[in-house]
Amino acid sequence: MHSKDNEIAKQARASIDAIAHALDSEYPTDSDFPHQRWQAVASTGIFRHAANVQSKRNAILSTINALERLGEICKDSGLTFSVATHLASTITALEKFGSPELKARCMDELVAGQLIGAHAISEPNAGSDALSMTTTAREDGDDFVINGHKAFVTNGSVADMIVVYAKTSSAATADCVSAFLVEARSPGVHLGLTMEKVGLSSSPLCELTFENCRVPKENMIGRRGAGFFVLSHVMQREILYSFIISVGEMQRRLKRCVRYANSRRQFGSSIGSFQSVANKVADMKIRYELSRQWLYHIAERMIANQDVTSEVAIAKVFVSENALATSIDALHIHGGYGYIASNGLGTEVCNALAGPIYSGTNEIQRGRISAMVGITQGKAKPTPDSRNSEVVRLESHMVPKMDDERTHSELLDFLNEDVLTFVSAALGDEPLDERETAVKLYYAVRDKIAYEVFDTDISNVGLRASHIVKDRRGFCLHKALLYAAVCRSQGLACRLVASRVTNHIATPELQNLVGGDVFLHWYNEVKVEGVWLQVSPVFNKLLCKLYSIEPLEFDGYRSAIYQPFNNGLAMSYLGNPVVFANPRYADLIDLVNNHHPGMIAPDGRLPQAKSSGVTL
Ligand SMILES: Cc1cc2nc3c(=O)[nH]c(=O)nc-3n(C[C@H](O)[C@H](O)[C@H](O)COP(=O)(O)OP(=O)(O)OC[C@H]3O[C@@H](n4cnc5c(N)ncnc54)[C@H](O)[C@@H]3O)c2cc1C
Numbered sequence: 001m002h003s004k005d006n007e008i009a010k011q012a013r014a015s016i017d018a019i020a021h022a023l024d025s026e027y028p029t030d031s032d033f034p035h036q037r038w039q040a041v042a043s044t045g046i047f048r049h050a051a052n053v054q055s056k057r058n059a060i061l062s063t064i065n066a067l068e069r070l071g072e073i074c075k076d077s078g079l080t081f082s083v084a085t086h087l088a089s090t091i092t093a094l095e096k097f098g099s100p101e102l103k104a105r106c107m108d109e110l111v112a113g114q115l116i117g118a119h120a121i122s123e124p125n126a127g128s129d130a131l132s133m134t135t136t137a138r139e140d141g142d143d144f145v146i147n148g149h150k151a152f153v154t155n156g157s158v159a160d161m162i163v164v165y166a167k168t169s170s171a172a173t174a175d176c177v178s179a180f181l182v183e184a185r186s187p188g189v190h191l192g193l194t195m196e197k198v199g200l201s202s203s204p205l206c207e208l209t210f211e212n213c214r215v216p217k218e219n220m221i222g223r224r225g226a227g228f229f230v231l232s233h234v235m236q237r238e239i240l241y242s243f244i245i246s247v248g249e250m251q252r253r254l255k256r257c258v259r260y261a262n263s264r265r266q267f268g269s270s271i272g273s274f275q276s277v278a279n280k281v282a283d284m285k286i287r288y289e290l291s292r293q294w295l296y297h298i299a300e301r302m303i304a305n306q307d308v309t310s311e312v313a314i315a316k317v318f319v320s321e322n323a324l325a326t327s328i329d330a331l332h333i334h335g336g337y338g339y340i341a342s343n344g345l346g347t348e349v350c351n352a353l354a355g356p357i358y359s360g361t362n363e364i365q366r367g368r369i370s371a372m373v374g375i376t377q378g379k380a381k382p383t384p385d386s387r388n389s390e391v392v393r394l395e396s397h398m399v400p401k402m403d404d405e406r407t408h409s410e411l412l413d414f415l416n417e418d419v420l421t422f423v424s425a426a427l428g429d430e431p432l433d434e435r436e437t438a439v440k441l442y443y444a445v446r447d448k449i450a451y452e453v454f455d456t457d458i459s460n461v462g463l464r465a466s467h468i469v470k471d472r473r474g475f476c477l478h479k480a481l482l483y484a485a486v487c488r489s490q491g492l493a494c495r496l497v498a499s500r501v502t503n504h505i506a507t508p509e510l511q512n513l514v515g516g517d518v519f520l521h522w523y524n525e526v527k528v529e530g531v532w533l534q535v536s537p538v539f540n541k542l543l544c545k546l547y548s549i550e551p552l553e554f555d556g557y558r559s560a561i562y563q564p565f566n567n568g569l570a571m572s573y574l575g576n577p578v579v580f581a582n583p584r585y586a587d588l589i590d591l592v593n594n595h596h597p598g599m600i601a602p603d604g605r606l607p608q609a610k611s612s613g614v615t616l
Contacts, residue, residue, distance in 0.1 A: 005061055012065035015044040016073065024075045027344040031201040033158045034079050041070065041083055042113020050087050051095045051111050057303045063087065064244045064299055068292075071248025075344060077351040078202030080245045084156040085203070086110075088238035090117025093163050093179065097222035097230050102181060106161060107153075109342045118159035118184075118206055120150035121231065127152075128364050130165075130177075130231075135210065137166035137178060142217055144168070145181060146188070146210040154204035154521050157191055159184045163229050163234075177227030181219045188213030199350030236312045240302070243315060244295050244356060246323040250288040253348065257281055260334055271333070280329045294318060310372045313365040320355030320362060327352040422457065423486045434528045437490055442535055445483045483524050483535065493527035531534035 022040035046066045052059040070080055091110055094103055109115040126133040133210040135148025146166050161181055182189060192207030192455070222230045261272030261281055271277045298311045331338035331345040338345045426444030427437065431582040480496050487494035524535040 005057075008058055008061045009065040012046075012049070012062040013069040015413075016044070016066050016069040019044055020073050023070075023079075024076065027075045027347050028078060028202045029611065031078075031081070031196070031204075033204055034076060034202050035158075036074060037074075037079050038082070038116070039113060040078070046083070046114055047087060047091060048111040050567070051091050051107065053095065060240075060299050060303055062239065064295065067241055068244045068248040068251075071245035072252045073248075076202055077245075077249065077348075078200040081200045081354075081612045082116075082155050082158075082203040084238065084241040084245060085119070086113075086117045088234050089119035089155075089163055090161050090181075092237045093119070093183070093221050093230055093234050096233055097179070097226070098181070099218065101218055102221070106181070110161065116155055116158050117161045117163070118153050118155035119163040119165070119234070120153045120156070121165045122152045123149060123206075124151045127568050128361055130228075133165065133167060133177070135164070135166040137164075137168050137180060137215070139168070139217075140214075143214040144217060146180065146182065146213040146215060148210050149192070150208045150210070152195065153206055153208050154203055155193060156208055162189075162208070163222075164215075164219060165231060166210075168224055168227075174543060176225065176230075178224050179221040179227045179230045180215045181221055182210075182213065182215055186213055186215070198353065199347065200354055201347075221519070235359055236302070236308060239312050239316050240295060240298060243291070243319040243323070243355070244321055244361065246352070247288065247292045247295060248282055249352075250284070250291065250323055250326050253326050254281070254284045254288055257330050257333045264335075265335075277333060280333055282350055284326045284329055291315075291319040291322050310369060313360075313368045313372075316359060316365045317356075317362045317369070320352075323355055324349070324352040420611050423490065426486070427490075434492060438487060438526045438533075438535075441486045441490070442483060445479055445486060480524050483526075483599040487524075493524050496523075519569050 019040040023037055024034075027033065044066060046063060049062040050059055052062075067080070067084065070083070071077075073082055091107075094107060094110070098107075106115060110117055120135075121130055121133070123133050123135065133148070135150060137144040137146045144166075146164060150164070153159075156162070156351060159185065162184055164180050164182045165177055166180065167176045169176040189213045190209040192209050195204055195205040195207065197203075201596065202528075210398065256270070258281060261277055262270050264271045294311075294315050298308050298315055301308050301311060327345070327348040331349055334343065334345055337343055360368075363450060411555070423441065423444075427440055432440065468560055485496045525532045526535055527533070
């Protein structure tokens with residue numbers, strides 16, 4: 001650990017120690033929300049630190065160190081669960097996706113803990129299958145009007161601000177959901193049934209009904225249709241925050257069991273001297289250490305903007321199950337006394353039982369993990385509706401303006417001598433017209449990226465995206481950038497096009513193919529003989545089959561390029577895309593990182609070619 005990190009950890013932990021007296025050393029005996037303890041937690045600055053936009057490192061490390069310590073010293077797991085929910089549901093969502101106006105309106109009070117946050121995704125009939133939610137948000141003038149019924153809203157009855165996920169379109173695709181910040185006391189928000197739980201008693205859980213609840217358009221978090229994108233980011237943080245608290249609890253349990261095992265005597269010896277008891281304690285230590293290490297590992301990856309999809313799913317399963325196992329072991333080590341309610345060990349088991357359920361059940365997480373390692377998911381084919389696509393426009397201010405003053409090498413990192421060597425090898429000595437040049441370069445680029453950068457043989461099967469994207473995402477971006485570079489080196493105008501393919505989440509097969517939920521597809525348009533042509537995305541046959549579209553056959557160079565863009569054989573799910581006339585790698589990295597975190601290597605470079613003497 002870096003010394004600066006040590007300092008962050010020390011301060012965060014000290015801030016929690018400073019309020020230890022206010023946290024109450026006993027297990028809560030009722031289910032009232034502990035407002036005073038909430039305020040004590042807020043006074044440590046934990047919420048404010050989490051929203052620190054100046055330093056992501058500081059924000060994440062300080063938050064998880066504070067939460068871990070909170071888990072260790074605070075026996076009120078309902079309170080700590082509510083704290084994690086507030087942090088993830090509202091602060092994280094707003095900090096990352098909220099408009100400046102929305103943040104200005106409520107962030108200060110949220111991070112001061114004066115306003116309490118919650119989020120409403122689940123419904124009575126839509127839990128694991130969140131896409132089947134029926135809550136709708138209908139556009140009406142300057143507002144959206146929300147109608148529907150939500151269940152399992154943590155903090156719901158005490159919340160001031162609720163992030164509500166609702167359908168803004170009737171398509172059965174992931175892009176049908178948007179997120180809204182709703183003031184809990186708005187007309188049309190009705191508090192429903194309080195859901196009494198078997199554990200986490202002081203964390204209120206309730207149902208909520210929205211009846212013609214008008215929400216100004218400015219309250220949308222993220223873009224329209226990006227609800228699941230917001231949720232996916234929020235869930236990653238929720239898992240990190242909730243389960244680092246569990247790690248703190250595991251540490252407390254371990255210490256308690258060591259004390260008990262050494263002090264409780266039977267058969268003339270401490271029970272800890274019996275190997276079967278000692279082994280349980282050893283297992284508790286192993287479970288604690290590995291859970292802790294894994295969560296801090298994820299935190300480091302998050303700080304480095306690396307993809308954590310798989311890691312978070314693993315953490316969810318591993319930590320929740322080990323937290324539960326240690327709670328049961330702790331009770332057992334205490335024998336009959338462990339079963340006495342006032343000892344709190346039964347409460348700890350009940351608290352830990354929730355871990356494998358919330359934030360996506362462990363069955364769902366295991367499904368994700370198995371899909372990511374290549375297990376084919378057995379689910380129905382997409383319905384005709386789910387094939388409909390909607391291309392989401394990226395914000396126009398993110399599109400770089402034309403800047404004719406720049407040289408090629410400034411515009412594209414790739415345009416260096418190595419690229420030129422690559423181009424002259426690809427084109428050979430034959431005289432070529434513009435079109436032939438564009439086509440030849442296209443194939444050279446495609447093959448180079450597939451064979452050399454991603455080490456994938458595409459000769460028989462077409463482009464096997466499943467191979468390519470497994471660990472190194474962004475195949476199409478790399479290809480599109482390189483293609484733009486090589487075209488420009490030959491004086492051909494070439495631009496990049498970004499299109500968000502939105503219906504992958506609805507098809508596990510595609511999710512599996514692209515290794516994630518949301519997929520920005522990049523391709524090129526090249527100007528040949530005065531006409532802009534779309535350069536084929538070259539999707540493989542499997543993809544075509546999934547979408548029931550004719551596979552593209554490449555029976556020669558010419559068919560690789562379609563013309564003109566809108567009237568040709570453009571794939572049905574691409575349309576109306578965003579065009580980058582002058583792609584600059586740095587801008588693209590920013591953009592992709594904003595819309596598709598973890599896709600670009602932390603140093604902003606592409607993987608290097610392996611076998612060829614040509615380095616790109
Ligand atoms: C303490 C707590 C706090 C919560 N807080 C919130 C909150 O703040 N906001 C919110 O929106 N929700 C919240 N939830 C709801 C939670 O997200 C859901 O309970 C969870 O997503 C599961 O949905 P479900 O309860 O409808 O179960 P179901 O989806 O009906 O699942 C029932 C069982 O079937 C299994 N199952 C379902 N589908 C599959 C599948 N495809 N493959 C294998 N197994 C499957 C599940 O794993 C589970 O074991 C909370 C839940 C708990 C327990």
